[in-house]
Amino acid sequence: MPIIASEFQAAKGFSYSHIQTLLPRVLFRTPPLEGHWQNVTLTDGDFVELYWQAQKPEQQTGPLVVLFHGLEGGAASPYIWQTLQQCQQQGFNALVMHFRGCGRQPLNRLPRAYHSGDTGDALEVLTYLAKRFPTQPIYLAGFSLGGNMLVKLLAEQPKLPIAAAFVACAPLDLWSCSERIDRGFSRIYRRYLLEPLKQKFEQKVAQGIIPADHPLASVSVKSMRSFFQFDDKVTAPLHGFRSVADYYRRASGRPVLGQINVATRILHAADDPFLGPNVVPKVNELSPTTTYEMAKHGGHMGFIERLDGKLHSWLPSAIAQYFRAKENEVSDENTLATA
Numbered sequence: 440m441p442i443i444a445s446e447f448q449a450a451k452g453f454s455y456s457h458i459q460t461l462l463p464r465v466l467f468r469t470p471p472l473e474g475h476w477q478n479v480t481l482t483d484g485d486f487v488e489l490y491w492q493a494q495k496p497e498q499q500t501g502p503l504v505v506l507f508h509g510l511e512g513g514a515a516s517p518y519i520w521q522t523l524q525q526c527q528q529q530g531f532n533a534l535v536m537h538f539r540g541c542g543r544q545p546l547n548r549l550p551r552a553y554h555s556g557d558t559g560d561a562l563e564v565l566t567y568l569a570k571r572f573p574t575q576p577i578y579l580a581g582f583s584l585g586g587n588m589l590v591k592l593l594a595e596q597p598k599l600p601i602a603a604a605f606v607a608c609a610p611l612d613l614w615s616c617s618e619r620i621d622r623g624f625s626r627i628y629r630r631y632l633l634e635p636l637k638q639k640f641e642q643k644v645a646q647g648i649i650p651a652d653h654p655l656a657s658v659s660v661k662s663m664r665s666f667f668q669f670d671d672k673v674t675a676p677l678h679g680f681r682s683v684a685d686y687y688r689r690a691s692g693r694p695v696l697g698q699i700n701v702a703t704r705i706l707h708a709a710d711d712p713f714l715g716p717n718v719v720p721k722v723n724e725l726s727p728t729t730t731y732e733m734a735k736h737g738g739h740m741g742f743i744e745r746l747d748g749k750l751h752s753w754l755p756s757a758i759a760q761y762f763r764a765k766e767n768e769v770s771d772e773n774t775l776a777t778a
Contacts, residue, residue: 459738488542507585556690615715
């Protein structure tokens with residue numbers, strides 16, 4: 440499929456990439472989470488937390504929308520909360536799967552955590568949801584790290600019963616993105632995102648979740664200043680990769696884009712301060728079911744436009760409308776088939 444220009448237009452005076460990236464944190468405050476929390480036990484004995492926008496999700500009859508957040512994100516992240524809200528307004532039964540240690544409970548049970556190519560937990564959750572809601576279509580949206588994970592999942596699991604997917608701001612080439620976030624003003628984001636990972640690792644060691652005889656128990660993360668250092672000494676060995684290079688190569692989504700067989704829309708902003716140039720695929724790398732969309736502006740998870748005189752986040756409504764359009768296509772096809 441061709442690479443197309445996005446219809447998104449940044450609000451006049453707010454198009455600068457870092458303004459787009461930071462503005463949602465200033466403009467939008469997530470209200471108290473009043474939906475339904477649910478723990479799902481995994482086959483290895485650990486757990487992940489689901490947050491449903493509806494208080495009684497089992498009473499909802501609409502299709503499911505499952506969101507996968509970015510690094511250290513969750514239901515309280517403005518982009519997740521707003522997407523849940525928009526999808527609910529479009530008639531979907533919306534939820535977010537929190538990666539291990541990203542829900543209400545800050546530490547999971549096992550030494551391992553999560554990473555950019557970690558598709559196993561999402562597969563378990565989706566298998567569970569498909570059994571619990573056997574007649575409801577399932578739509579998926581992934582953001583940043585969760586978007587890269589979603590690309591990997593779709594490529595690895597072609598038989599998953601997924602109706603359509605949306606991938607936003609995904610670091611599809613991890614090495615390139617690791618280098619990009621070490622440059623210029625982007626280092627501000629690096630510190631903001633890296634510190635919680637370091638703190639969780641230290642807490643796991645202190646509480647014995649990572650036992651004293653574990654190979655990584657003696658690793659000191661306090662002085663680490665880059666994702667490359669943390670991924671080299673912690674993420675890669677903790678999750679069975681031979682090296683950081685092996686992790687970045689095997690976990691990156693770009694090499695498997697051609698294997699996706701589900702209707703998928705991938706969105707990047709050309710000025711995203713998190714993403715290196717190698718995230719942009721060539722046309723011949725995309726599968727026939729994939730649409731790749733590039734916005735001139737938008738930053739990382741920003742996409743702030745002006746609507747009716749007010750600053751507004753375009754992305755959540757774009758995702759909900761995309762899924763609604765896909766659902767309407769299916770309804771129209773079913774109507775024609777029975778006519």
